[in-house]
Every structure is written in C-alpha cells, then in structure tokens.
Amino acid sequence: MLHQRLLGSADSLQKIIDIIPSPVFIKDENHKWILLNDAATRLLGGTREELLGRSDFDIFPPAQAALSWASDDEVLAVGEMVETEECFTLPASGYTHTMIMRKTLLHVPPGRRFLVGVASDVTQYRNAVAENHFLSRHDAMTGLANRILFHETLNDAVNHGQRALDNVAVLLVDLDGFKAVNDAHGHEAGDELLRIIAGRLKGCVRNTDLVARLGGDEFGVLLRGGPSLRQAAERVAANICAAISAPVTLPQTQTRISASVGITYFNNADTKPEELIRQADLAMYSVKRSGRHGHQTYEPALEATANRQLHADLLQALARGELHVAYQPLWNPPDGLLTGYEALLRWQHAHFGEIPPRVFIPLAEQIGLIANFGAYVLRAACAAARHWPDEVRLCVNISPMQLADLHFAATVSQALAESGLPPHRLELEITESRLTLDHEDALHQLHQLREAGVQVAVDDFGTGAASLDMMHRFGLNRMKIDRRFISGLPSDRRGYAIVRALTRLAHDLGAKVTAEGVEHMEQALCLMELGCDEMQGYLFGHPEAPQSILASPEALLTAVAVE
Numbered sequence: 001m002l003h004q005r006l007l008g009s010a011d012s013l014q015k016i017i018d019i020i021p022s023p024v025f026i027k028d029e030n031h032k033w034i035l036l037n038d039a040a041t042r043l044l045g046g047t048r049e050e051l052l053g054r055s056d057f058d059i060f061p062p063a064q065a066a067l068s069w070a071s072d073d074e075v076l077a078v079g080e081m082v083e084t085e086e087c088f089t090l091p092a093s094g095y096t097h098t099m100i101m102r103k104t105l106l107h108v109p110p111g112r113r114f115l116v117g118v119a120s121d122v123t124q125y126r127n128a129v130a131e132n133h134f135l136s137r138h139d140a141m142t143g144l145a146n147r148i149l150f151h152e153t154l155n156d157a158v159n160h161g162q163r164a165l166d167n168v169a170v171l172l173v174d175l176d177g178f179k180a181v182n183d184a185h186g187h188e189a190g191d192e193l194l195r196i197i198a199g200r201l202k203g204c205v206r207n208t209d210l211v212a213r214l215g216g217d218e219f220g221v222l223l224r225g226g227p228s229l230r231q232a233a234e235r236v237a238a239n240i241c242a243a244i245s246a247p248v249t250l251p252q253t254q255t256r257i258s259a260s261v262g263i264t265y266f267n268n269a270d271t272k273p274e275e276l277i278r279q280a281d282l283a284m285y286s287v288k289r290s291g292r293h294g295h296q297t298y299e300p301a302l303e304a305t306a307n308r309q310l311h312a313d314l315l316q317a318l319a320r321g322e323l324h325v326a327y328q329p330l331w332n333p334p335d336g337l338l339t340g341y342e343a344l345l346r347w348q349h350a351h352f353g354e355i356p357p358r359v360f361i362p363l364a365e366q367i368g369l370i371a372n373f374g375a376y377v378l379r380a381a382c383a384a385a386r387h388w389p390d391e392v393r394l395c396v397n398i399s400p401m402q403l404a405d406l407h408f409a410a411t412v413s414q415a416l417a418e419s420g421l422p423p424h425r426l427e428l429e430i431t432e433s434r435l436t437l438d439h440e441d442a443l444h445q446l447h448q449l450r451e452a453g454v455q456v457a458v459d460d461f462g463t464g465a466a467s468l469d470m471m472h473r474f475g476l477n478r479m480k481i482d483r484r485f486i487s488g489l490p491s492d493r494r495g496y497a498i499v500r501a502l503t504r505l506a507h508d509l510g511a512k513v514t515a516e517g518v519e520h521m522e523q524a525l526c527l528m529e530l531g532c533d534e535m536q537g538y539l540f541g542h543p544e545a546p547q548s549i550l551a552s553p554e555a556l557l558t559a560v561a562v563e
Contacts (some may be wrong), residue, residue, distance in 0.1 A: 023119040026106070031055045031115075040119070043090060043097075064088055068101075070145035075103045075115055085122075091466060098123045100516040113456065129522075136520030139213040141191055142198035146517050150212035150220045150489065154273045157224065168266040169233040172220035172280040173240060174353070176292040177257040178217040182223050189250045193257070204236055216354075230265065237261045237295035245293060258293035260284050265298075274358070281359055282306045288352045310363055318376060322348050325380045326543035330514060330536045331394070331523055339534055340393040340427070344543050345373060349520065365401050374402045375411050382419035382426065384546045395427045403430070403442035409449055414456075423453035427472055429480065431459045457514070461502065478505040483517025483537075490526035500530050506532070 014035070017024045023040035025033055032055050041048050044059060048300060050252050056065035064087070071084045081104040089096045100120040107113055129444050137149035145153075157168045162536070175197065182190035194217065201211045208221040221240070225232050242260040262284030264276050281296040285306060286296045296302075318338055327341040347355040364370045385394035396506045402408050416423055428449065450456055457478035481502055506513045518537030526534060 011190065019254050020118075023121075024251045025117050025119075027055075027072065027115040027117070029076065029113055031069060041102055043119075043121075045090065058423070060088055071101065071103060072115055073429075076113070077106055079105050079438060096123075097121055097243070098126045114386065132520070132522060136522060139198075142195050142213050144198050144202070144219070145210055145212035147212065147214045147220075150210065150214060150222065151273065152487070153210050153222055154276065155327065158271070158273055158276070167224060167226065167227070167229065169223040169229055170264050170275070170276045170280050171216075171223070171233065171237055171240070171295075172221040172262045172284045173221065173244075174260045174284055174288070175217040175219075175244070175257055176260055176288075179353070181255050181257065183238070185253055185255075189253065192250055193255070194247060196258075197244060200246075201240060204243055206238040209236075233263055234266070234295070234297070237263055241293060241295060254335075260287035260292050261295035262287065263297045265294060278358055281356060285310075285352055285355075285359075298320065307363060307366075309354070310360060311367055314347075314360060314363060314367070315367060317347055317349075319348065320351065323376065324348065324545070325377055325384070326380075326545060327363070327384070328536060328543040329541040331540045332534050334528055338392060340395055341385070341388075341534065342395040342397070342429070343377055344397070345377050348545070361399075365399060366488050367501065369406050370399045370401050371408075371411075374399065377413070378412060378415040382415045382421045386419045386421045393427055393455070394421070395429055395457070397429045400431060400442070403445060406441060406445075406512075409445040412449055412454065413452070423449075424455065427455035427457055427478065429457045429459040460516075475509070478512045478514060480514045480516055480536075481532075486515050486517045486523055486527070486537075487519075489523045496526070496530075503531050515541075 007531045014037075015556055017035070017037040020037055021039055023043050024037040025040050026035035028034050032053055033051055034053075036044070036048055041051060044051055051059075056068045059065070060068070067086055068088075069085075071082055071086070071250040075082045080100060083100065083102050084096065086101050087096055087098050091514035097442055101117060102120075103115055103117040105113055105195055106116050137146055137152070138144065139146045152330065154168075154170065161361070178190065179194065191502055193372045194213070197219075198213065201221070202204040205211060205221060205223070208224065210220075212220045212222075214220045221236065223236065240261055240450075241259050244257060246256055247256050262280040262282065264283060266276060283296040284300045286302055289309060290296075297502070313434050324346050326346050328344060329338055330340040330342065331337065333341050345361070346355065347357075347360050349355050356455055361370070381394055381396055385392070387393075398408075405411075412428070415421075416426065428446075430446070446456060457480055458476050459480045460482040461479045479502065481499055485495045485498050486504075489499065490496060503513050512533040513531075514521075514536060515532045515533040518524055518527065518535040518539050520539060523537075524535060524539060
C-alpha cells in the first residue's frame with residue numbers, strides 16, 4: 001500500500017511531522033528520542049543530530065525530567081493516551097514553558113513499542129488567565145486588593161467555622177475630608193491621595209494581612225491572628241489613624257485628612273461575612289458621630305445607639321434632600337446592547353457622608369418609611385426613564401413591605417401616569433419573601449400591575465425560602481440570580497451548576513435571566529456560555545447620577561471590550 005510505503009520511509013515520516021506546527025516527538029521504550037520534528041527541535045534548542053538518542057534527563061533539571069519520565073511510564077503501562085500539564089525550563093531560552101503533553105503508544109510489528117507525543121505550549125494562555133485573575137481582584141488605581149478579593153478572603157476565613165472564632169478581625173476605614181480635597185483640587189489630586197493612603201495602610205499591617213480598597217474612599221483590612229488578635233487589631237487601627245492624619249504632599253498643594261475606623265471580630269460561628277461588614281460599618285459610624293478621627297470596636301449596644309441616631313436623621317433625610325436615585329446599567333454582552341437601568345436609592349448624609357443601603361433600608365422598613373421612600377424612587381425614576389431610548393427599560397426594587405400597602409398599585413400607576421412612561425418599560429424587582437407570597441392583597445396588586453403591562457422580576461433568586469413557590473404560583477417575567485452564585489465563576493463548580501440549572505429553569509418557564517454582581521470578564525464569558533440573557537455589575541458600570549447615564553454608551557461598551 002502507498003501509505004505503508006510512505007510511512008515506512010523515515011525521510012517521508014520526517015517531512016510529514018515537520019509540517020505540524022506543534023512539537024512532535026517519538027521515544028523508544030528506554031525514553032530516548034528517536035524522532036523530533038522541527039518545532040520540537042527549536043523548542044529544545046540545538047540540532048536534531050545532537051538531540052536524537054538523548055532523554056529528558058540529558059536536557060532538563062532532574063525534577064522536571066522525572067515528571068516527564070513518570071508520564072511516559074504511565075503510557076507504557078496503560079497502553080492508552082495520557083494527557084498531562086507539565087512545566088519545563090528550556091535550555092535554549094531559559095524561560096519556563098507550560099505545556100499540555102499528549103502521549104500515546106504506537107505498536108510496530110514485530111512486537112516493538114514506541115511512545116508518540118504532541119506538545120501544546122499554553123504558556124501565554126496560562127499567563128493571560130493568571131493576569132486577568134489578578135486584575136479582576138485588584139484595584140487598578142492603588143494596586144490593593146479590591147472588594148471581590150476582600151469578600152472572597154473573608155468568606156474563606158469564616159467558613160473555617162469554630163476553628164476561626166476569635167481568629168479574624170475586620171476593619172473598615174473611611175477617610176474623613178476626602179471629598180473636600182477632591183472637590184477643591186480635582187480628581188487627579190484625589191487619585192494621588194488615594195494612592196498615598198493605600199501605601200500608608202500597607203505599612204500598618206503585616207504581609208500576611210489583607211488591605212483592600214472597597215470603593216471610593218473606603219478601605220477594608222482583614223487581620224488573622226491568635227489569642228492576642230484583639231490587642232493587635234486595636235494597635236493596627238491606632239497606627240492607621242496616625243498614619244493617615246500625617247500631612248500629605250500633593251502636586252501644587254499640601255493637605256491633611258483623617259480616618260474613622262470600625263472594628264469587629266468573628267466570634268460566633270453563625271455570623272455571616274455580610275453581618276461582619278455591617279457591624280464594622282456601625283462601629284465606624286459611631287466614630288463619625290463622635291467627631292471622626294479615631295477607632296471603635298463593635299458592641300451590641302451600638303445597634304440601639306446607631307438606630308436612634310439614624311432613625312432621627314432618616315425621618316428628615318427626604319425633606320433635607322439627602323436622598324437621591326442612582327442608576328446602574330444592565331447589558332446584553334453577546335449583542336453589546338444596553339438593555340436597562342436599575343434605580344438604586346442612595347443616602348448622602350450631611351455629616352456622615354454616604355450611608356450604605358445595607359444600613360438604612362432595613363431601618364426604613366422598621367420605622368415605616370419604606371413606602372414613602374419607595375414612592376419617591378418610583379416618581380423620580382419614571383420621570384428620568386421617560387427620556388431614555390424606547391428599548392431601555394427601568395428596574396425598581398420593591399420591598400415586601402411596600403407590597404403590603406393596599407395603595408401600592410395605585411402609587412405605581414400614578415408614577416407612570418405623571419411621567420408618561422409606558423408600563424411595559426417598567427420592571428418591578430420583588431425580593432422573594434413569604435410575606436409577599438402569603439399576602440393575598442400583595443399578589444392581587446402584582447396581578448393588576450402585570451395585566452396593565454408592568455414587568456415583574458424576582459430579585460436575589462435562590463437566597464430565600466419562596467423562590468420556586470413564587471415561580472409556580474405567580475409566574476414572573478425575569479429571574480435575577482444572586483451575586484453569591486456568580487462571584488466564584490468560572491472555577492466554582494457548585495456555583496456553575498446552580499447558575500446552569502436556574503437558567504434552564506427560567507427559560508423553561510418562559511422567563512429571562514439576569515446575573516447580578518458581574519465584576520470581571522471571566523464571569524461574563526462563563527455566563528454567556530450558560531445562556532444568560534443579561535448581566536449587571538461593576539464590569540459594566542457603577543451606579544451613576546441621572547445626568548451621567550446614557551452620556552456615552554459607546555464609551556462604556558469600548559471599556560468593557562478592552563477589559
């Protein structure tokens with residue numbers, strides 16, 4: 001046969017494998033190279049004549065050669081293809097290459113065996129993945145860890161359960177006076193100030209501790225330790241306050257700021273990471289109430305004190321004009337389309353600065369203000385959305401307590417009528433709750449609004465007890481998958497399986513899927529693969545003031561593409 005004659009010729013076989021761009025080699029049972037193509041020869045260095053008859057131990061350091069020898073032995077033993085990932089420091093270049101090695105056994109009569117291997121150099125790919133992973137978890141401006149890495153590390157720490165009790169301290173650091181510097185001297189000066197502060201913070205902790213920029217002028221510090229952790233945390237907090245209050249020299253000016261630091265400890269196995277952040281928040285606001293520039297450790301008594309103060313201030317917040325609505329974009333990455341904005345209520349306290357929603361929204365629900373705040377958000381957001389393109393919808397979060405209000409449907413209808421926004425462009429995001437599901441008046445109002453054309457989504461799907469029951473009894477237009485299932489993608493196998501199952505479930509029920517908390521491109525690519533319809537998160541944009549949105553969607557799309 002012609003092919004047998006061709007392959008029986010060593011010269012012909014050499015010509016064939018030289019065409020292959022990947023390194024190809026053949027070894028005998030003694031692990032000696034008896035055939036190498038041009039790509040393999042170039043990779044190893046030297047000439048083909050110098051390399052033939054030699055083995056891995058003649059070229060590579062002993063540890064590397066032993067790994068390759070072991071995979072050869074596995075192929076010879078099992079007689080099937082074996083795929084491994086191996087790292088080689090190549091003598092020709094001195095660089096370490098990551099190679100995917102595929103080796104199989106070739107039987108040649110009479111009874112001879114040879115090992116055939118093909119190598120793929122994945123060094124650049126692995127380096128790009130590692131770099132992307134680093135960039136997605138670090139703040140580009142300061143070089144510190146970002147909010148994603150801080151929360152991942154905190155989750156890992158507390159998930160050790162009882163073994164981690166009294167072994168983890170969380171410090172939240174908020175800069176006092178940063179906004180004034182930013183306003184007076186410009187954003188470039190403000191950015192330089194943040195970089196200087198980041199360096200000072202790192203100088204106050206050990207290399208094993210974590211410092212992160214959580215956003216804006218807020219930083220987080222995660223300390224690990226033993227029995228003396230509490231004393232160490234107090235000392236670190238005092239050092240941070242002293243370091244930040246030292247004069248700062250900026251281009252064309254010198255300034256001083258201070259810091260308010262809240263401290264809390266993981267001392268209860270049932271405490272969730274989010275609760276630790278909230279406790280540190282309360283301790284930090286206690287410092288701000290006391291005049292700023294200092295540190296405070298969380299105590300349960302702070303709950304009542306903070307609630308009384310915030311209660312009084314929250315009653316006046318709307319009248320004082322301290323509440324405003326920000327808008328975060330929602331995108332369909334495969335098509336590159338801006339699909340909507342979610343309206344988010346923000347509180348800019350005159351004295352304390354921005355109060356996080358995780359602090360004031362539960363309080364507003366407790367003291368009966370949530371209906372008033374919700375009506376304000378609906379009116380303001382509908383009025384703003386009326387000027388957006390027709391294909392861009394408005395999403396508004398609705399508290400279960402708002403649904404319990406018998407006038408809720410009328411409030412929504414009034415906001416739509418006053419603004420002229422078509423009902424189909426409004427989507428109400430309902431947090432899953434037994435209160436929503438078991439309240440017949442609430443369900444009746446939702447049905448009324450849906451019949452009028454308003455869209456309904458279930459927010460943070462999968463985190464409560466009512467998800468599937470709501471989908472079954474009520475039916476929804478959209479499912480929003482909670483960020484906790486997104487944050488570990490694509491490496492989190494359980495998260496991947498949950499998102500895949502929820503996406504299929506939603507699509508089978510005729511609902512669209514939005515993924516929350518998408519913060520880096522690895523997550524977005526994974527979600528596109530899973531068939532997610534829409535994404536929301538810092539990768540696509542932070543919440544913005546009304547005058548900032550839709551200013552340049554092309555610029556945002558370009559930024560996402562570059563990322």
